[in-house]
Amino acid sequence: MAIYSVYIINKAGGLIYQHDHNATRPEVEKTFSYPLELVLKVFDDKIVVAFGERDGIKVGHTVLSINGTPAEGRFLKGGRDILETIGMEENYPISIKFGRPKLTTNEKIMLASMFHSLFAIGCQLSPEPRSSGIELLETDMFKLHCHQTMTGIKFVVMTDPRQMAVDGLLKKLYEVYADFALKNPFYSLDMPIRCELFDENLKAAIEIAERVGSGST
Amino acid sequence: MSRQTARGGDPRKVNGELFTLTYGALVAQLMKDYENDEEVNKQLEKMGYNIGVRIIEDFLARANSTRCNDFRDVAEQISKVAFKMYLGVTPVVSNWSPAADEFSLLLENNPLTDFVELPEGHDALIYSNILCGVLKGALEMIQMDVDVKFVQDQLKGDNITEIRLKFIKRLEDAVPVGED
Numbered sequence: 001m002a003i004y005s006v007y008i009i010n011k012a013g014g015l016i017y018q019h020d021h022n023a024t025r026p027e028v029e030k031t032f033s034y035p036l037e038l039v040l041k042v043f044d045d046k047i048v049v050a051f052g053e054r055d056g057i058k059v060g061h062t063v064l065s066i067n068g069t070p071a072e073g074r075f076l077k078g079g080r081d082i083l084e085t086i087g088m089e090e091n092y093p094i095s096i097k098f099g100r101p102k103l104t105t106n107e108k109i110m111l112a113s114m115f116h117s118l119f120a121i122g123c124q125l126s127p128e129p130r131s132s133g134i135e136l137l138e139t140d141m142f143k144l145h146c147h148q149t150m151t152g153i154k155f156v157v158m159t160d161p162r163q164m165a166v167d168g169l170l171k172k173l174y175e176v177y178a179d180f181a182l183k184n185p186f187y188s189l190d191m192p193i194r195c196e197l198f199d200e201n202l203k204a205a206i207e208i209a210e211r212v213g214s215g216s217t
Numbered sequence: 218m219s220r221q222t223a224r225g226g227d228p229r230k231v232n233g234e235l236f237t238l239t240y241g242a243l244v245a246q247l248m249k250d251y252e253n254d255e256e257v258n259k260q261l262e263k264m265g266y267n268i269g270v271r272i273i274e275d276f277l278a279r280a281n282s283t284r285c286n287d288f289r290d291v292a293e294q295i296s297k298v299a300f301k302m303y304l305g306v307t308p309v310v311s312n313w314s315p316a317a318d319e320f321s322l323l324l325e326n327n328p329l330t331d332f333v334e335l336p337e338g339h340d341a342l343i344y345s346n347i348l349c350g351v352l353k354g355a356l357e358m359i360q361m362d363v364d365v366k367f368v369q370d371q372l373k374g375d376n377i378t379e380i381r382l383k384f385i386k387r388l389e390d391a392v393p394v395g396e397d
Contacts, residue, residue, distance in 0.1 A: 011391070011393060119394065119395075120394040122395075123394040123395035124394075126395075130395060131395045132395055133394060133395045148393055148395070149274070149277055149278075150277055150284060150359050150393070151273065151274060151277065151358045151359060151393070152391070152392075152393035153274075171278070174274070174277070174278040175275075175278040175279065177274065177278075178271075178274040178275035178277075178278045178279075179275070182271040182272075182274050182275065183271065183275070189270060189271070
């Protein structure tokens, strides 16, 4: 059971808070000898596996690091081009770590505002007026729970499909927001939340919800 | 965590007198700074407004209330739930206008004015004007444009303190999707 991440979206569709809780994404590190059996390509300014799934490395995974040096886009930290490094025989044997790319902050902001629009579409599609909008979105790998307050703020929580009692967590998050973001006199409304107390209490609430909601297991 | 338990047990977390004195000091300082009662009233309302737009979320998160259907529901929520929750008093709702878009909150004793006597020459000062700001700010966040003002004040020798709320319009463009 797990709670993966939390998003808070303001009434204009802007992401004001995001927290990744259990971000255990599978990563595979493997040492290769020349020539590399995998076909890599540049996609969206990242080095992506295009062909040659093996040993847990999947098509779509990106290069996270080479010989322990983390990748930053198409380059390694320090400025070496990744494709160039991989292409040179003298660099082998080489150890490359692959994994699913993390969402960048920009992508998160984009997805949040897209969800905001989807939510509005959901309401418009409703045969009856006063629809609550999207409350639950279910996939095989995760569930997305959403709660919109009367003032128009959305709390979105991504969880394991078996996680229970997420409604309680959504309500608790609203309380934490009211307490530690809004009651902080130096927090300005509708702006990104950067308050340590808020972070701490949000994490505590998530951990409690995880324990409570894991049910019989 | 201790905060939460304290909240569950005793809703009064801070000594009421300290609260009253703090507010008194604030108004006194404003009067010194501005020397003009109108300006002080304006500042108090502004402060209240800023409190209102924040406190509404706290209210909604804790009071478990649903959206009100008409202005009578709103009056009920304000007097029975909100005032009770934050000030520990329950004002009487009365003096409805025929169209039910205007009502008064009658306060027997206003916790802000426990020890207050207005000095001479400050007839225009609305001592508790912060309450108007709070109500206006909070209602605006739930998409109601409301005019709030004091019509009677015990500080000025009236029998009762009366806050008048007049519904102006629903802020349609601010209504979240699904509720319009």
